[in-house]
Amino acid sequence: MPDATLRPAGAGGIAAGRPGHRLASRLATLTGWRRYAAAAAFGGLATFALPPAGAVPVLLLAFPGLLWLLEGTATRRAAFFTGWWFGFGHFVLGLYWISFALLTDVAKFWWMMPFAIAGLPALLAIFIGLATLVLHIVCGRLKLSGLARILAFAIVWTVFEYLRGHVFTGFPWNLIGYSWTGFLPVLQSVAVIGIYGLGLLTVAVAALPALLPDPSESVMRARASVAVGLVLLGAMGLAGWVRLSQADSATVPGVRLRVVQPAIPQTLKWVPSEKARNFERLLELTAEPAAAGTAPVTHVVWPETAVPFFVERDGGARQAMASVTPPGGSIITGAPRIRVEEDGENRFWNSLHAVDGSGAVVASFDKFHLVPFGEYMPLRGILPVGGIAAGATDFSSGPGPATLDVPGLPPFSPLICYEVIFPGAVKDFHNRPDWLLNVTNDAWYGKTAGPHQHFEIARVRAVEEGLPLVRAANTGISGIFDGYGRVTAYLGLGERGVVDADLPVMLPITPYGRFGDIILVLLLMSFSLVTTIARQTR
Template sequence: MLRLAARVSALAGWRRYLAAAAFGGLATLALPPAFAVPVLLLAFPGLLWLLDGAATRRAAFFTGWWFGFGHFLLGLYWISFALLTDIDRFWWMMPFAAAGLPALLAVFVGLATLGLHVLARRLRLGGLARVLAFAMLWTVAEYLRGHVLTGFPWNLIGYSWVGFLPVLQSVAVIGTYGLGLLTVAVAATPALFGDPAESRRRAAGSVAFGLLLVAAIGVAGWVRLSQNDGSTVPGIVVRIVQPNIAQTLKWDPAERARNFERLLEMTAASPAAGGPAPTHVVWPETAVPFFLERDAAVRQAIGSVTPPGGSVITGAPRVRTEPDGTNRFWNSLHAVDGSGAVVASYDKFHLVPFGEYMPLRGVLPVAAIAAGSTDFSAGAGPETLDVAGLPPFSPLVCYEVIFPAAVKNPERRPEWLLNVTNDAWYGISAGPHQHFAIAQARAVEEGLPMVRAANTGISGVVDGYGRISAYLELGTRGVVDAALPEALGNTPYGRIGDWTLVLLLMSFALSTTIARQTP
């Protein structure tokens, strides 16, 4: 191992950066849909060995930057697929979507490795202390990535465990950022075998302790899972409709009526043999391509297929004409009852930059991909909605579900989460799988079931433990009727959010100090 570490750290120039990008790409395989978590035991030590040979701050920054670039280039390749829906207009944006976003996000990784370079030299951090410092800096970088400039906390390292539910249970206490902190710390410990100043016995002990910690978390999670009987809310059956309408056809004037009729037909379809009739129905984001509040005929059509005493909850755009004659638009969710009345509405508050609005539109006078020449307006924030026959719920439109600790109104805890989305933009790719996995993590963090309706998939129902009770595959058309799982008691993370991360970072800082002083 010492020889391998020496060869890696001796790489220079383009070879160093190519290796860094390769290690970053390898780390992506730990994330959904692959969930190859063991690759992190090579990817993060490889990065630390490369940093061993980075003699300057510039080299340290760009080693991390190239790691991040390879990581995000592979993990977010599917974002550029959105431009293919109107390639004649957006062809020039392809390089920016495919490589520009990974290049920007990689800056956060570069700052983390630069910070490690500076701290390691000023505080003389080596061995385990350096590994723990690296884990802290990586996590701080992830947190900043999730909050700076509206944030983009996609593919956090903690999501590697969504495929291993016993370990994922820990996010109910420490959140996804906290689980990522532990994951990076454990995954980076094999780097100690490449440290000439570190004894093999101490390196082996550190690796063993880290793996035992993960095992202990998994055992605790297994016990948590085994103590739940999967209770559901009596008398409620939710029908999720997945129409699987291609993005190129979704807003086509010649297809809108037919697409709407498809939703009505699927909603009115008889339940599976022997199955209970649905009491409520959920359609995806912008499933209705009309302004509901201005179109009585559309509302009546929806009301005609609404289950008795229930509602159809659907995404649809909303418009309001201002006194000066201009129109404002919202990406909204509406609940329609059997009479065709809109009984509840919600406006998306966390909009997608460049997709639903153009940042600095005065400087960048180009159309947003989804919104066009007129930006969507932002709603007021997380809300708890009441709809007859349903427990109160928190609606989340599209990528609002990716933000930890920001999916509910803290003043009034809901009893379930509803995520409607349209991932048709991204075709058959890793993106929708990642999106669904992120939704699973939110359910466990908050101890709340998640109902998810996606135009082309993946749709389903997840309980507060992250267990899937209903599922519609990506790229398929269909409906699924499912009981609504009961909410769990409020989790520690649900109560105090990312303050749990602060506590973890403080404990890591103390451990780093102890490790630094231990000969």
């Protein structure tokens, strides 16, 4: 069979003697568990393109490998499960770190380990399975092959990746476009097309080598398509390089931030006997003198739930904070918030407060995008167990993105924990902030890939919006990005300390910041048009 031409329904087939035909034909003839094991392996391979590894070239094998496996699928069921196993391998390896959160209380949450390790990847893999199923149906009915099939694959992948980011509250973690976070020139494109648009182009280019053994395309056209794809990425990189070469490093006059990273182990964070000591550690780090010859600190940022008390009700905690607050400035901190309802029930929020030098709360914000099974239990009626972070009572959600005004600071948009992962939903569109503030606690995940991925995802939001982003983590990883995604301050995973830095200025509003995913729709329409042309001219 390796030397034959394989032509399943709706596929271009594999021709003998063409580049890559032996590997392609071998993959296309796999059946049963061998096909699915290979799909899972290619999905796992694609994970290495993402942070922290950033080995983007592996996609040039992972996506063609998936398409070659799909060449041999004659049924819709096989097409779905080939994609599903690719997704399962991809998400098991890329999201293994989520299970580490359960280790903070194994006796209580042991039953959730299988769900965290395999259940969540199994659910997320459905989106990729549906993408390959739709590809199989579309290619069969429209007789798509060659370049048209490659472009159709990129379209359906992007559509279902977008759905993954929005359906059932959404989980747009490890989108394929994040492969470029280590390559700032290419990453600049998200200022125009967003992370989903970058993912669309990435999948299309990475899948082009699948054309090389395809008999529906001439060798010359197949090679030319691959070359054009690589040239496109090169042009994007060149445009990004030009943008970065013209960037300045202007900062906001009169603003000097201190980002505090206390590095408190999650196992000790909420222990009653440790709460006071944890709070004192924050005060001590805040009170440390600035480096000689540097401007004085004007404002301090603490991480998510840094204060283990209800700040609005605890005057003693506010006065302690006021004692180390810079003159005329404030401390911005994460903390839980409570309100007693008329029926006597307590409601809780994961919140952020700004406390000034008098001990007054001058601004507050409630987290609006809560973590399922972490901050609330979606199936509480069936599983009467509290969320991992929330405990016995669910957190309530806030009203949505907001722009806060704190004396002495430009207006900013707060983002608590994973609120930063949602493209296009990090600011109030009617009141654009000057910068973004992300407070988080990644200590749940230890020294795994999770905190690195979270940090790089935050970088992309800065580039998309053209807004500097300040990130304060309990541990892993704190820092500051400018509107180009360049790191201007950094505290590594597990480090305890502070970093003092100026606040970069905001950039003019980016096309993505102005139009959001409307640009993605136009890009998908353009791909559909090119797909039609490629189908008619093959």
